[in-house]
Amino acid sequence: MRNCKKHSTPAYLIDGAEDIDRSWLAGKARIGVSAGASAPEVLVERVLERLQEWGADQINEGAGKTEEVVFSLPKALQN
Secondary structure, rough: HHHHHOOOOOOOOOOOOHHOOHHHHHHOOOOOOOOOOOOOOOHHHHHHHHHOOOOOOOOOOOOOOOOOOOOOOOOOOOO
């Protein structure tokens, strides 16, 4: 979000498609969507579906960076 601020571009942190305020999209020809490694793919898909419902006619998926993050189970769940 730092780069967005640097370029005076609004950015919003959401937990899911239901958090999108349609007014954020008014007058926008292009928007970007990104997600962290721990974001379930289904949540990202729902965000994209909502944007398509509201008129997004093209989705271009970038290559992104390959992540090799491994999350360990909490000790209480091990064994």
